[in-house]
Ligand SMILES: Nc1nc2c(ncn2[C@@H]2O[C@H](COP(=O)(O)OP(=O)(O)O)[C@@H](O)[C@H]2O)c(=O)[nH]1
């Protein structure tokens with residue numbers, strides 16, 4: 272199926288050593304149904320990543336590349352804030368779909384065509400899942416990280432069995448969503464889990480999944496830290512309470528909503 276314009280939002284924090292390879296991979300995706308516009312949202316405390324983005328833009332002129340370097344007080348809400356800022360920019364620019372992917376090479380750009388081709392009139396969101404046949408999470412370093420990721424996914428699906436019925440990988444940062452289906456003003460996430468936030472804050476989203484094999488991070492270090500676990504549990508509680516409030520409000524209006 273051919274789709275309209277796609278904005279690829281790539282959050283980056285100190286990814287100067289990964290930007291060039293990533294753009295090269297995006298530029299060499301065969302048989303793309305459309306032209307991609309890549310927008311980096313950079314929260315680095317120096318200009319190295321921005322310089323790498325500018326040099327990749329010169330080297331691969333066939334890919335449209337823009338960036339937002341958030342500095343000082345604009346650097347709000349970490350990774351989730353950066354993705355939300357990128358979504359707002361995509362909406363302002365009038366793109367039809369927003370595809371979010373990491374900038375460290377863990378998300379293979381080669382999966383983009385299968386994500387786009389899974390979009391349908393009755394599907395607003397396509398999640399690239401490590402947990403369906405054909406997918407794998409072998410790119411997460413170490414059994415401990417893999418266990419944490421699995422456990423976090425399991426808790427979320429236990430707490431939101433209906434909303435996450437069709438989403439086996441709500442923790443991933445690789446997905447594409449119809450821009451007109453989302454309202455970034457509803458998102459309050461401060462940490463890593465913007466997809467979960469988006470799904471739970473947008474009950475009308477109709478999701479599907481395609482498999483993906485996560486790779487190892489290319490260069491540099493992960494920014495995921497133990498403190499993020501606590502932040503994540505906070506987010507789950509907030510979302511769970513928020514859904515109950517939404518349920519009560521809708522019941523008052525005699526409308527049933529699955530949460
Ligand atoms: N703009 C922005 N990007 C971030 C931030 N934290 C992480 N990232 C980027 O988000 C992506 C995923 O982060 P990463 O550290 O690889 O997390 P992991 O894959 O869970 O280990 C990478 O492209 C990071 O550079 C942040 O605070 N702001």
Ligand SMILES: [Mg+2]
Pocket residue numbers: 373375377488493
């Ligand atoms: Mg990573």
